Amino acid sequence: MRLLVVGNGMAGCRFVQEVLDRTDRFEITVVGDEPGGAYNRILLSNVLAGATRPEHTTIASEAWYAERGVKLQTGVAVVAIDRAARTVALEDGSSLPYDHLVLATGSTAFVPPIPGLVRPDGSFLPGAALFRTQADCAAIAGWAGPARRAVVVGAGVLGLEAARALAGRGLAVTVVQREDRLMERQLDAAAGRVLDWTLRRLGIEVVAGASVSAVHGDEHLTGVTLTDGSAVDAELMVLCCGVRPRADLGRSAGLTVGAGIVVDDRMATSDPSITAIGECAEHRGRLYGLVAPVWEQARVAAAVLADPAAPVRYAGSTMVTRLKAAGIELAAMGDDSPRVERDDDGDGDGTEFVTFVDRTRGVYQKLVVRDGRLIGAILLGDTRNAGTVTQLFERGAALPLDRSALLMVRRNAPAATTTSPTALPARATICQCNGVTKGAITAAWQAGAHTVEEIAARTRATTGCGTCADTVCGLVDWLAQADTPAPPA
Ligand SMILES: Cc1cc2nc3c(=O)[nH]c(=O)nc-3n(C[C@H](O)[C@H](O)[C@H](O)COP(=O)(O)OP(=O)(O)OC[C@H]3O[C@@H](n4cnc5c(N)ncnc54)[C@H](O)[C@@H]3O)c2cc1C
Numbered sequence: 001m002r003l004l005v006v007g008n009g010m011a012g013c014r015f016v017q018e019v020l021d022r023t024d025r026f027e028i029t030v031v032g033d034e035p036g037g038a039y040n041r042i043l044l045s046n047v048l049a050g051a052t053r054p055e056h057t058t059i060a061s062e063a064w065y066a067e068r069g070v071k072l073q074t075g076v077a078v079v080a081i082d083r084a085a086r087t088v089a090l091e092d093g094s095s096l097p098y099d100h101l102v103l104a105t106g107s108t109a110f111v112p113p114i115p116g117l118v119r120p121d122g123s124f125l126p127g128a129a130l131f132r133t134q135a136d137c138a139a140i141a142g143w144a145g146p147a148r149r150a151v152v153v154g155a156g157v158l159g160l161e162a163a164r165a166l167a168g169r170g171l172a173v174t175v176v177q178r179e180d181r182l183m184e185r186q187l188d189a190a191a192g193r194v195l196d197w198t199l200r201r202l203g204i205e206v207v208a209g210a211s212v213s214a215v216h217g218d219e220h221l222t223g224v225t226l227t228d229g230s231a232v233d234a235e236l237m238v239l240c241c242g243v244r245p246r247a248d249l250g251r252s253a254g255l256t257v258g259a260g261i262v263v264d265d266r267m268a269t270s271d272p273s274i275t276a277i278g279e280c281a282e283h284r285g286r287l288y289g290l291v292a293p294v295w296e297q298a299r300v301a302a303a304v305l306a307d308p309a310a311p312v313r314y315a316g317s318t319m320v321t322r323l324k325a326a327g328i329e330l331a332a333m334g335d336d337s338p339r340v341e342r343d344d345d346g347d348g349d350g351t352e353f354v355t356f357v358d359r360t361r362g363v364y365q366k367l368v369v370r371d372g373r374l375i376g377a378i379l380l381g382d383t384r385n386a387g388t389v390t391q392l393f394e395r396g397a398a399l400p401l402d403r404s405a406l407l408m409v410r411r412n413a414p415a416a417t418t419t420s421p422t423a424l425p426a427r428a429t430i431c432q433c434n435g436v437t438k439g440a441i442t443a444a445w446q447a448g449a450h451t452v453e454e455i456a457a458r459t460r461a462t463t464g465c466g467t468c469a470d471t472v473c474g475l476v477d478w479l480a481q482a483d484t485p486a487p488p489a
Contacts, residue, residue, distance in 0.1 A: 001025065001026055001027065001098070001099045001100065002026075002027050002029070002097060002098050002099045002100075003019070003026040003027065003028045003029070003098070003100050003102065003305070004029050004030075004031070004088065004097075004098035004100070004101050005026075005028065005029070005030045005031070005098055005104060006031050006078045006088065006102065006103050006104065006249065006419075007032060007100045007104035007105040007106055007107055007246075007278070007280070008030050008031070008032025008034065008037075008038050008072065008074065008104075008105065008364070009032070009034075009038065009041065009106045009115060009278065010038075010040070010041055010042075010059075010106075010278065010291055010294055010295070010296070011059050011104040011106065011278025011279070011294045011297065012030060012032065012038070012102070012104035012115045012277075012278070012279045012298075013030075013038035013059055014294075014298040014299075015102060015104060015277060015298040015301055015302055016028060016030060016060075016065075016070060017060070017112050018298055018299050018301075018302030018303070019302045019304075019305065020068055020070075021233070022302060022303065022307075023306045024069075024307035025060040026305075028069075028070045028071070029070070029072075029073070029096060029098075030065065030070060030071070030072050030073070031073045031074075031076060031077075031078050031088070031090065031096070032072070032073070032074050032075075033074075033075065033076060033077035033078075033091075034074065034133060034134070034135070035060060035074050035075045035475070036061075036074055037058055037059070037060050037061040037062045037063075037064060037065065037072070037074075038058075038059045038060045038182070039057040039058050039059055039134055039385050040057045040058075040424060040463070040464075041054070041057075041132075041133075042291055042324075042433075042464060042465045042466075043057040043466070044057070044131070044133075044136075044137045045158075045161040045162070045324050046466070047103075047137050047141070048131075048137055048140060048141060048144075048161075048162060048165035048166070048323065049164065049168050049169075049325075049326065050165070050166035050168065050169065051326075054134065054137070054138070057134070058461075059145060060262065062074070065308050067171065067426070070423045073090070074216045074481050076090050076091055077090065077091045077094050078090055078091075078249060078250065079249075079254070080249070081101065081249055081250075081253035082095075082253075083254065083271055083273075083274070085097075086098050086099065086101075086273070088101065090268050091216065098273075100273050100274075100275070101273065101275070102274075102275045102276070102277065102301065103249060103250060103269070103274065103276040103277075103280055103281075104277050104278045104280065104298075105246040105247075105249060105259060105278075105280040106245075106246055106278055106279045106280055107132075107243035107244060107245050107246060107279040107280065107289070108132070108243065108244055108246050109130040109131070109132040109136075109239065109240075109241070109242075109243055110128070110239075110241045110242045110243060110244055111239065111241075112153070112211065112212070112239065114212050114213070114214065114215055115214045115215070116214055116215040116216065116217075117215050121153055125215055125217060125220070125221055126143070126219065126220045126221065126351070127143055127147075127217065127220045127221030127234075127235055127236055127237060128215060128221055128236075128237045128238075128239065129236075129237070129239070130237055130238075130239050130240075131158055131162050131238050131239070131240050132243070133361075136287050140162070140166075140236065140238055141238045143235065143281070144169050144236055146235070147171055147234075148171060148172060148187055149171060149173075149174070149232070149233055149234045149235060149236070149237040149266070149410035150163075150166045150171045150172070150173050150174070150234055150235070150236040150238065151173075151175075151176060151212070151224055151232050151234040151236070151237045151238075152166070152173060152174070152175045152176070152237075152238045152240060153175050153176050153177075153211070153237065153239050153240065153241055154175075154176075154177060154239065154240035154242065155176075155177035155183060155184075155206070155208075156183055156184075156185060156240060156242065157183065157186075157321060158240040159175060159238075159240035159326050160175070160182070160183065160195075160199070160323060160325055161176070161323065161324055162238045162240055163175050163199070163204050163325075164199075164202065164204070164325035164326060164327070164328060165325070166236070166238070167202060167204050168326060169205055170229050171236070172203070172205075173203070173204045173205065174204075174205045174206075174207060174227060174232050174234070174276070175199070175204060175205070175206045175207070176207045176210055176211060176212060176224075176232075177207070177208055177209075177210075177211075178209070178210070178211045179208070179209070179400075180208050180209050181193075181208065182196055182199070182206065182208075183195065183330075183332070184197045184339070185339075186321055186332035186338065186339070186378070186382075187332065187338070187339065187378060188339050188340065188366065188378070189376070190355075190364060190366075191364045191366065191378050191380050192339075193475040194359060194363070194364040194380055194381065195328070195330070195364075195380060195383050195427060196208075196324070196360065196374075197362060197380065198326070198327075198328055198362040198380075201362070202327050202328070202363055207226060207228070207230070207232075209228070210226040210227050210228045210230075211214045211226065211227050212224045212226060212227075212237070213226060215229045215237065220233075220235065221234065221235055221236065221237055222235065222382055226238060226326035231447060233318060234361065238314075242271060243279065243289060245259060245260035245261070245279055245280045245281075245282070245287055245455065246279075246280050247259075247260050247261045247280055247282075249417070250269065250274075250276065251279070253271075253274075253377070255269045255270050256270035257282075258282050258285070259282055260276075260279070260280055260281050260282030260287050260308055261276040261280055261281055261282060262281075263275070263276050263277075263281045263282065263283050264283075265300075265313040265314050265315065266281075266300065266301075266304045266312070266313060266314070267281065267283075267297055267300055267304065267314060268304075275301050275304075275305070277294065277297040277298050277301050278297060278298070279294065281297065283297070283314060283316060284316055286316065286377075287409075288317060290317075290318075290319065290320075290321065291433050291464050291465070292317060292320070292432055292433050292434070292435065292464070293316075293317035294469070295433065295434060295464075296314060296317055296435065296437075297314055300312055300313065300314040301371070303408070307331070307457065309324045318333065318334075318391055318393065318394055319333060319334065319335060320332075320333040320393070320394075320432050321333070321413065322383075322386075322465060322467050324466075324467060329379070329380065329382060329383040330378075330379070330381075330383065331377075331378075331379045331382050331383045331386040331389070331390065332377070332379070332380075333376060333377050333389075333390060334368060334374075334375055334376020334377060334380050334393065335376070336359075336376075337351070337368040337370075337375050337376035337403070338366060338368055338377060338378045340353075340368070345446035349370075350371065350374050351368060351369065351370050351375075352367075352368070352370070352403075353366060353367070353368055353369075354366065354367040354369065354403045354404070354407065355367075356404070356408055357409040358381075361381060361382070362380070362381040363382045364380040364381060365377075365378065365380065365381075365382065365407040366376065366378040367389070367399075367403055367406060367407065369403065369412070371454055372398050372399055373392075373396050373397065373398060373399065374389065374392045374393045374396075374399055376392075376393070377389050377393060379407075383463055385406055385407070385485040387424060387430075387471060388406065388423070388424070389406055390429065390432065391425075391428040391429060392406075394429060395427070407458055408447060411475065422478050423439050424438050425438070426438050426439035426442065427439060430461060430468050430471055430472060430475065431459070431460070431461035431462060431463075431464065432464070432465075432467075432468065433458070433464020433465055433467045433468075434460040434461060434463065434464055436459045436460060436461040438475065440459050440461075441455055441459060441461060441472065441475050441479075442475075442479065444458040444459050445475075445476070445479045450476070450480070451476065452469065452472050452473055452476055455472060455476065456472075
């Protein structure tokens with residue numbers, strides 16, 4: 001059976017790995033429009049910050065595919081699907097047949113309509129870049145070298161990670177955002193103010209309530225004008241203005257498309273021989289922009305294809321966002337509730353808001369509780385309890401009556417109130433991106449994986465955003481100690 005995957009990103013590559021883990025009965029072809037093998041897009045923020053080398057982002061090289069008998073065509077886009085003939089057309093004029101098609105085309109970065117940004121040949125004015133691909137990241141890093149000042153447009157997770165990375169390279173950075181608060185999709189106004197303070201302390205200027213109205217420079221960017229009339233000199237501009245699902249292929253092929261390609265709980269589109277996964281897919285009216293849901297969808301799609309009778313379903317994902325920016329600790333979870341601004345202790349429907357603020361340390365923490373359970377949280381400036389809080393959020397477990405114990409972690413606090421891996425139950429999720437629990441890591445240890453690398457190879461923990469690496473390391477140390485026989489008395 002011919003399985004054709006369009007898109008060799010985080011979802012497409014993981015889908016292939018999950019299929020190969022289950023069966024060898026498919027003849028798999030992957031078509032990706034980016035060059036080379038698959039890489040970990042998440043790590044581009046670390047690459048820009050100089051913390052990760054570009055070659056260390058590879059997830060699956062071209063050789064990896066070849067060794068497993070998977071045909072990989074890179075640097076070429078699929079431009080059309082002929083559902084009746086079960087073929088796809090490639091931009092080089094060739095076509096490929098399929099029995100089952102998987103669309104994993106991700107998202108495309110939104111380009112705001114700024115006069116002067118796009119040149120007549122369709123390219124950007126040099127010095128201006130999006131931040132989505134390895135090529136974008138290389139362009140930004142190249143321009144950052146000689147630049148002294150940078151403008152980052154957009155103050156979501158991506159914009160702030162880019163801003164922090166560029167500030168770390170010694171550039172004077174201005175973040176320009178249209179909304180009146182930072183990370184408006186995750187934070188309430190009070191958290192936004194504390195984050196604003198944290199950024200300024202790190203030397204990053206924030207201009208809120210404005211956007212870029214024009215860019216300047218003939219051969220290269222020299223500066224921008226903002227909608228409030230002010231001007232910012234800059235040799236580099238990074239656009240982080242959100243993403244749009246790449247659903248056009250599905251739309252023009254007549255699949256049901258809303259904001260993304262509509263899928264059911266088994267990741268099937270309106271055509272049963274076409275599956276869609278990742279950021280291009282819309283499931284129960286929702287789009288996802290984080291890797292944990294994308295990888296979960298890839299797992300479900302692979303399980304369904306490998307065994308159509310398997311009772312496997314994707315039921316949607318909870319949202320946990322971590323910022324990967326040196327000097328800014330931030331974890332946010334829940335949908336809308338943490339963004340709700342309340343200065344009392346409830347909103348009349350039984351929702352409790354528990355907050356702790358320590359502006360001098362740049363700490364803002366908020367728990368949103370309904371019926372004794374956590375439905376959202378913001379931990380800014382101090383994420384030592386993020387593991388425990390995330391776990392309570394994901395499991396919908398009853399909170400302790402003393403909510404403050406979850407927020408105010410004293411320095412040198414006993415392990416029971418911090419994220420010490422020893423204090424977590426076996427079902428606690430350690431690696432959010434891959435959904436790996438403490439129990440799974442313990443089982444891997446018992447099966448012979450005794451280093452972080454061996455645990456990663458067996459469970460995939462640490463292979464997403466990497467923020468769980470310290471916790472996994474702590475677990476490995478703890479398991480090693482537990483395994484060491486006590487010295488004779
Ligand atoms: C810098 C950065 C940092 C991030 N950090 C985090 C983080 O810390 N945590 C987190 O959870 N998420 C993070 N994300 C988001 C995460 O990377 C995405 O959720 C994930 O990559 C989505 O996977 P995907 O496969 O759906 O899309 P993608 O990874 O974008 O892959 C889609 C692929 O399909 C290709 N393609 C599209 N159309 C075609 C076509 N017609 N023909 C051929 N190929 C095509 C695209 O070029 C791309 O290679 C980050 C993203 C970026 C850019």
